[in-house]
Amino acid sequence: MSRAMRYSTLAIALHWLIALLIFVAFPLGVYMHELPLSPDKLKLYSYHKWIGIMVLLLAAIRVSWRMTHTPPPLPAGIAAWQRHASSAVHGLLYLLMIAIPVSGWLMSSAKGFQTVWFGVLPLPDLVDKNRELGDLLAGVHKALNFTLLGLVILHVGAALQHHFIGRQPFLQRMGWGKKERT
Amino acid sequence: MTRHLALIALLAALTAPAAHAVEYRTVLPKQSTIHFEFRQMGVPVKGGFKRFTTQMVFDPAKPEAAHAQIEIDLASIDAGSAEADDESAGKLWFNRSAYPKATFVSSQIRALGNNRYEMRGTLTLKGRSRDMVVPVTYAPGHSAAIFDGSFILKRLDFGIGEGLWADVATVANEVRVTFRIAASGN
Numbered sequence: 001m002s003r004a005m006r007y008s009t010l011a012i013a014l015h016w017l018i019a020l021l022i023f024v025a026f027p028l029g030v031y032m033h034e035l036p037l038s039p040d041k042l043k044l045y046s047y048h049k050w051i052g053i054m055v056l057l058l059a060a061i062r063v064s065w066r067m068t069h070t071p072p073p074l075p076a077g078i079a080a081w082q083r084h085a086s087s088a089v090h091g092l093l094y095l096l097m098i099a100i101p102v103s104g105w106l107m108s109s110a111k112g113f114q115t116v117w118f119g120v121l122p123l124p125d126l127v128d129k130n131r132e133l134g135d136l137l138a139g140v141h142k143a144l145n146f147t148l149l150g151l152v153i154l155h156v157g158a159a160l161q162h163h164f165i166g167r168q169p170f171l172q173r174m175g176w177g178k179k180e181r182t
Numbered sequence: 183m184t185r186h187l188a189l190i191a192l193l194a195a196l197t198a199p200a201a202h203a204v205e206y207r208t209v210l211p212k213q214s215t216i217h218f219e220f221r222q223m224g225v226p227v228k229g230g231f232k233r234f235t236t237q238m239v240f241d242p243a244k245p246e247a248a249h250a251q252i253e254i255d256l257a258s259i260d261a262g263s264a265e266a267d268d269e270s271a272g273k274l275w276f277n278r279s280a281y282p283k284a285t286f287v288s289s290q291i292r293a294l295g296n297n298r299y300e301m302r303g304t305l306t307l308k309g310r311s312r313d314m315v316v317p318v319t320y321a322p323g324h325s326a327a328i329f330d331g332s333f334i335l336k337r338l339d340f341g342i343g344e345g346l347w348a349d350v351a352t353v354a355n356e357v358r359v360t361f362r363i364a365a366s367g368n
């Protein structure tokens with residue numbers, strides 16, 4: 001695969017790092033939420049928030065990269081509707097990578113629990129404490145997350161489908177497999 | 183004439199201290215507050231108590247005779263969230279069914295100058311009593327005087343948060359208590 005068909009090393013690194021962090025933050029969010037109040041619950045909430053803010057930071061870098069770079073073109077032979085669907089899904093994924101942590105941050109502010117990143121860096125509260133708003137934002141955070149889950153399934157499904165069934169080297173675009181010399 | 187002046191001067195001298203001496207003993211609950219703040223995973227969490235009664239006598243001319251007694255209804259807690267409010271009632275925290283109230287009774291009040299005072303007294307929480315030293319400032323006002331104070335208590339001294347909650351790395355031992363008592367003179 002030519003270099004031109006591959007995302008840059010920075011984009012690839014950000015893609016997998018963000019994916020990994022989301023794969024930790026998501027189940028953690030679902031799990032911690034159900035726990036009865038305990039010191040462990042408080043710890044998990046903090047870890048979740050720290051990981052989420054890390055995603056926000058990396059996603060901000062990633063979106064700025066994307067706005068200043070053109071991704072490698074899709075291989076020939078991909079149907080037009082699939083090209084449109086792919087760019088729509090990618091756009092929404094970028095949006096959610098930002099909107100989910102921001103909604104979490106807003107929710108935490110509204111619930112009156114500031115985010116202190118890694119226990120050392122206090123982030124400003126974005127809104128005043130307000131119980132109703134906190135509950136509303138928790139619902140928003142959840143809805144955005146389950147939208148993300150649906151899109152990620154589509155995204156992974158499409159990549160695997162093109163790679164294994166369409167027999168196009170899709171996974172190499174994001175750095176899987178050997179780098180071919182050009 | 184001079185006799186009259188002397189008489190007026192005498193009267194003034196007698197009544198002036200009486201007119202100026204205000205003894206504050208009527209507490210205004212609506213303008214009085216008790217808040218606290220503690221750290222949870224390094225995050226400051228604010229709370230407070232909505233219902234408490236205060237009995238006090240304070241005459242700035244005789245601070246050593248002053249006295250204060252506060253009784254807090256622990257059921258009126260705001261511990262930061264509904265979940266924490268419920269949790270705080272349990273045995274590991276306030277054990278509220280056995281100890282529904284917290285009390286503070288002053289034993290000695292000392293003037294430090296500049297409207298600052300040092301109040302010593304006993305705080306009783308969850309059946310445990312500890313001596314505390316509380317700095318208080320006094321601000322005279324038109325309709326009411328304001329008494330502001332703040333001190334740090336160590337929750338574990340009172341067994342607040344036992345068992346798994348004794349882990350101070352998650353919920354800090356230090357709790358800053360801040361109060362404001364408004365009282366009108368008689």
Ligand code: HEM
Binds near residue numbers: 028033107
């Ligand atoms: C990529 C980042 C994030 C992901 C994937 C994520 C995912 C989730 C998920 C799946 C839940 C469970 C929702 C539910 O079932 O109700 C959740 C809950 C939660 N998240 Fe996040 N989250 C992220 C970022 C953040 C951030 C940055 C914060 C705060 C600074 C945050 C704060 C919370 C809180 C407080 C809850 C619990 C809500 C409740 O108790 O009702 N999240 N998160």
